[in-house]
Every structure is written in C-alpha cells, then in structure tokens.
Amino acid sequence: MSPYVELHAHSAYSFLDGASQPEELAAKAAELGYTALALTDHDGVYGSLEFAHAAKHFGVRPITGAEVSLDGGAHVTLLVESTQGYANLCRLLTYAHARTRPKVGREPLPPSLEQHRLEQLHEGLVCLSGCARHGIAMHDATAAARLARVFGRERFFVELQRPYERGDTRRNAALRDLAETLHVHTVVTGDAHAHDARRAALQDVLVAIRCRTSLDGCERERRGNHECVLAAPQDMVDRFPDDRDAVARTVELAERLQFDLTQELGYRYPDFSDGAEPAIVQLRGVCEVAFAERYSGLNGHKRRVRARLEDELLLIDELGLAGFFLLHWEVLELAREIAYEVRGPGSMRHVLPPGRGRGSSVGSLVCYRSSRASPRTDRAERSATSARRSACRTPTSSGSRSSPTAGTPPALQKRWPCFRTRRRSSLRSAGPHLPSCAPRSRACRVTSRNTRAAWSSRRGR
Numbered sequence: 001m002s003p004y005v006e007l008h009a010h011s012a013y014s015f016l017d018g019a020s021q022p023e024e025l026a027a028k029a030a031e032l033g034y035t036a037l038a039l040t041d042h043d044g045v046y047g048s049l050e051f052a053h054a055a056k057h058f059g060v061r062p063i064t065g066a067e068v069s070l071d072g073g074a075h076v077t078l079l080v081e082s083t084q085g086y087a088n089l090c091r092l093l094t095y096a097h098a099r100t101r102p103k104v105g106r107e108p109l110p111p112s113l114e115q116h117r118l119e120q121l122h123e124g125l126v127c128l129s130g131c132a133r134h135g136i137a138m139h140d141a142t143a144a145a146r147l148a149r150v151f152g153r154e155r156f157f158v159e160l161q162r163p164y165e166r167g168d169t170r171r172n173a174a175l176r177d178l179a180e181t182l183h184v185h186t187v188v189t190g191d192a193h194a195h196d197a198r199r200a201a202l203q204d205v206l207v208a209i210r211c212r213t214s215l216d217g218c219e220r221e222r223r224g225n226h227e228c229v230l231a232a233p234q235d236m237v238d239r240f241p242d243d244r245d246a247v248a249r250t251v252e253l254a255e256r257l258q259f260d261l262t263q264e265l266g267y268r269y270p271d272f273s274d275g276a277e278p279a280i281v282q283l284r285g286v287c288e289v290a291f292a293e294r295y296s297g298l299n300g301h302k303r304r305v306r307a308r309l310e311d312e313l314l315l316i317d318e319l320g321l322a323g324f325f326l327l328h329w330e331v332l333e334l335a336r337e338i339a340y341e342v343r344g345p346g347s348m349r350h351v352l353p354p355g356r357g358r359g360s361s362v363g364s365l366v367c368y369r370s371s372r373a374s375p376r377t378d379r380a381e382r383s384a385t386s387a388r389r390s391a392c393r394t395p396t397s398s399g400s401r402s403s404p405t406a407g408t409p410p411a412l413q414k415r416w417p418c419f420r421t422r423r424r425s426s427l428r429s430a431g432p433h434l435p436s437c438a439p440r441s442r443a444c445r446v447t448s449r450n451t452r453a454a455w456s457s458r459r460g461r
Contacts, residue, residue, distance in 0.1 A: 004233035004247050005254040007038045007063065007128065008077050008159065008189035013047035014067075016210035019203040020195040022051035025230060028195035030058035032232045036254045038063035040077050043096055043111040045089065052261040063257045065089075067131070068096060071112045074139035076147070077128035077159065077189070080259045083266060085124025092121055115143060119150045126257065127151045131191050132161040132171060137178055148182045157187040157253070160246055162239050164227045172243075186246040187253060192230040193223070200226040272323035272330075279322035284313055286329055287366055305365070312366050325366055 010018035011025055020028075022039060029037040037060050039051045048064050055062035065079040066089060080086045096113040118127075127147055129137035137144045137158050148156045158179040162168050179186045193203050204215060204222045211218040231239070237247050273279040287309060295302050316322050343349050 002033055002035045002233045002251065004188070004236045005034065005036045005038075005063075005250040006190050006192060006230060006236075007065075007079065007187065007250055007253065008040050008067070008131070008161075009038060009192040009230060010041055010067070011039060011047045011051065013044060014042040014193070016206045017042060017203070018193050019199040019206060020193075022047040023054035024195045025192070026051060026054040026058050026060055026062075028230050029055070029060045032230065034060055034233060035251075036061040036063055036257075038065050038079055038254075038257070040065040040067045040079070042067050043069055044093060049261055056262060061254075062261065063254060064259060064261050066093065068092060068118070069110065069112050069134075070115050070118070070136065070143075072140065073134060074136040074143065075130035075134040076118070076136050077130055079126040079128070079253075079257055080124065081126055081155075081257055082124040082259055085126075086259060086261070086265070088121040088124055092117060115146070119146065122150055122155075125151075126155045126157070126253065128187060128189065129156075129158045129175070131159070132163055132165070132168075135159060137175055138171065141178055144178065145182055148184050153184055156182075156184050157249075158182075158184060159189050160186050160240065160243055161189055161191050163191065163223065164225055176243075185249060186243065187249050188236060188240050188243055188246045189250075190231055190236060191228065193228040195230050197226045197229050200229060203228060268320045269323050272326050279326045280313070280317045283316070283322045283326050283329070283366070286326075287313065308365050312364060316366065328367070 006029070009025060011020055011022045012018045013022070018041065025037065025039065037055060039048055039062065041047055043066065045064065045066055048062075052062040052064065063079060064086060065077060067075055067077050069075055078089055078092070080089055092113055093111075095117050096111040100108040100111055102109065129135045129144055130139075132138075136147065144158075150156075158175050160172050160175055162172065176186060194200055200223070207222050208215050208218045211221055215222070237244070240247055271279045273282060275282070291305070291309060295305055316325060339349075
C-alpha cells in the first residue's frame with residue numbers, strides 16, 4: 001500500500017498555471033504507485049470528470065476537489081467527501097464566479113469567495129489550509145481559526161508543503177504551532193502542477209503569460225525550481241522526515257473521501273411549486289379539473305381512465321418529476337393566453353391547443369390533459385386564471401428603467417415576471433450546481449432514460 005496520497009494537484013484546467021492534462025496526471029500516478037490522487041484545480045471542477053474516468057481506467061481512485069480563492073487573496077483546498085459535499089462545492093464555486101464580471105466590456109475579475117459562504121456550505125467537505133504561498137493559515141490565522149471551529153477537528157487540516165524555497169523550515173514550524181493552537185492535525189501535500197519534470201519549463205511559460213510579462217519579469221511568481229511536479233510517494237516521505245504522522249494521515253484521509261463523480265449524482269428536478277402546496281398536489285389539481293371536464297359524461301371508459309391517471313401521478317411523484325409537468329403546463333397556459341389575445345375573441349382557432357403537448361413519446365395522459373384547452377372556457381374564466389397565476393408579479397416604479405417586456409402582448413407582460421421568477425428559483429434549487437459540467441447532463445439523460453423504462457414497465461410493455 002502506498003505510504004502517501006497526494007491531496008493537492010493541479011491540471012491544465014488551472015488555466016495558465018497547471019501544465020499537464022488530467023489523464024497525464026492519472027497515468028503518472030499509476031506509474032508511481034499511487035492508490036488515490038486528488039485533483040484540486042483553481043476555482044473550478046472543469047477537469048474533474050475527465051480526471052475521474054482516466055484515473056479509474058489506470059486503477060487510481062480519483063478524489064474530487066478544488067483550491068478556492070477567498071476574499072483578500074487567501075486560498076483553501078476543499079475535498080469532497082459525499083454527494084452533499086459536491087453539491088456544496090459547486091454552489092461555492094458559483095458564488096466565487098458570480099462577481100467576476102461587474103461591467104460589460106471590462107476584463108473579468110479573478111474569482112473570490114466570501115468566507116461566510118464557506119462557513120454556511122461546509123457539509124460534506126474537508127478543508128485544508130491551502131498552499132505555501134497563499135494558504136489561509138499563513139495569510140490570516142484568525143480566519144483559519146474560524147474555519148477550524150466550523151469544520152471541526154475531523155474536517156479541517158493544516159497543510160504542510162516543502163517547495164524548497166527560502167523560509168520553508170520557518171513556515172512549517174509556524175504552521176505546526178498554529179495546528180497545535182487550533183487543536184487540529186497537520187497533513188502533507190505536494191501542490192503538484194505537472195506530472196513530469198520536463199513540464200516545469202512549460203509551467204514557467206504559462207505563469208509568464210498569465211502575468212503578461214517575460215520569464216525574468218515574473219520570477220517572483222514562478223516556482224523557481226522543478227519541485228512542483230508529482231513526486232513518488234516514497235520521495236514525499238523522505239521530504240518530510242519530521243512529519244511522518246502528517247504523511248501517513250494523507251492515506252487515512254483519502255480512505256474517507258469515497259465520493260465517486262463517475263456514478264449517478266441523484267439529481268432531482270426542481271419542485272417549481274411556488275406555494276405552500278408541493279408540485280404534485282398542484283399537478284393533481286390541474287389534472288382533476290381537466291378530467292372532470294373531459295370525462296364527466298363517460299361511463300364505459302371513465303374507471304379505466306381514472307386508474308390510468310392515478311397510476312401516472314403515482315409514478316410522476318415517485319420519480320420526482322411533478323415540477324417538470326407543472327412547468328410544462330405553465331408554459332402552455334402562457335401560450336394559450338397570448339394566443340387568445342393575438343387571435344382575438346372571435347377566432348375559430350381557439351379550439352386548437354397551443355403547441356404539441358400530447359406526450360407522444362410515452363403516451364402520457366397527464367401531458368395530454370394538461371395541454372388541452374377547453375373551447376368552452378369563457379373570458380371571465382380566462383381572466384380569473386390570468387389574475388390568479390400572475391400573483392407573483394413584481395410591480396415596477398414609474399421612474400425605473402423600461403421593462404424587458406415592453407412591446408409584448410399584455411398577457412405576456414402579466415405572465416413574464418412569474419415565469420422569470422420560476423426560472424430563477426429553478427437555478428437556486430436545482431440540487432448540485434454543475435455549471436457547464438458533464439455530470440449534470442449525464443444525470444439528466446439517466447433520469448430521462450429511467451423515466452421511460454419505469455413508464456414502460458408500469459404499462460406492461
């Protein structure tokens with residue numbers, strides 16, 4: 001078994017800093033005999049899925065994480081311990097990037113996270129104190145103490161690094177004293193930025209490009225030697241002769257970090273209820289009204305249709321997709337109101353349903369009934385529905401800027417704020433934030449595939 005696990009490494013997805021692709025790090029780790037390896041790119045998980053698949057292919061267990069920049073310039077290394085931890089990490093990264101573009105046309109600012117966000121969304125994460133140059137333990141001991149209290153002794157560790165720079169011995173001695181004061185443990189990391197020493201020169205060039213200067217002009221920012229590469233486990237043991245416990249602790253900590261990004265993340269569609277009643281209750285109400293209107297006079301098929309409707313609602317609730325069907329109905333209701341005003345009250349086209357909402361892919365009775373408009377619906381009912389469903393409108397002051405709905409039909413102006421609010425709430429409640437990330441796309445595809453399979457089994461196909 002490997003005596004050391006690297007818990008702090010950067011790939012080329014640490015833009016203009018890392019010099020190796022994720023698969024190169026994974027292959028090198030397997031060659032050096034690592035049992036596990038953590039990828040902790042700067043302020044993002046862009047390469048985490050690629051790294052996870054490559055590492056598993058080479059027999060190395062991948063650990064997901066990121067090195068996050070805090071307000072003030074301090075860094076912390078966050079490692080994912082559970083699915084909830086991955087969700088929180090993605091939310092934290094979203095917050096860190098939210099303020100990077102304050103003005104259109106200006107260059108983006110570097111990502112930074114408010115520390116109180118980290119203190120709120122810490123569940124499922126392990127926090128290391130950061131790198132030798134910008135770690136929070138050296139940057140602000142008081143802030144490190146706050147994080148130690150929030151994360152606790154089992155989930156906060158002080159990082160010890162030895163990049164063979166001036167002041168290594170003095171810095172590590174101060175970090176050991178800080179860990180003793182905070183009653184937390186130390187852990188050794190290598191802060192690897194390349195998989196091989198031959199990439200060290202490329203890493204210097206990338207730093208110079210980032211600083212927009214020459215190699216001589218960024219000497220302070222560059223590493224200055226070839227020690228920023230992924231080292232063999234035994235070499236790391238020899239590098240820290242006085243911290244053997246901190247070296248062994250990397251293996252113990254890695255055993256706890258069992259989160260696997262390549263597995264299903266358990267994504268659930270947002271509720272979209274916007275009220276006290278959950279989405280499934282609201283969806284049932286919509287279907288009951290449509291059922292009573294369409295099937296009230298039937299006897300032979302009524303019981304069969306009722307059983308089918310109950311079966312579909314049960315399956316929708318079981319899969320957690322009531323919010324999707326409710327949003328589907330919302331969009332069609334909006335289209336119906338706009339069509340009424342565009343066509344005029346005397347148009348014969350009101351008998352046609354807006355859009356195609358029959359659910360042909362799965363033969364869904366819920367989709368079919370929620371998308372059909374009754375031609376008998378009079379103006380009073382339509383106005384009452386519009387008023388009821390626009391309750392979430394946000395009034396604008398007379399002196400405010402022009403509304404984005406200016407020039408649109410009145411029905412769209414009434415419905416727009418509610419629809420926009422619902423869309424924003426979906427982004428806040430969509431579970432793990434996976435910004436432009438493949439895991440979420442895969443989760444959505446798996447959810448769709450599971451839905452069709454479950455639906456087919458229920459129907460006896």
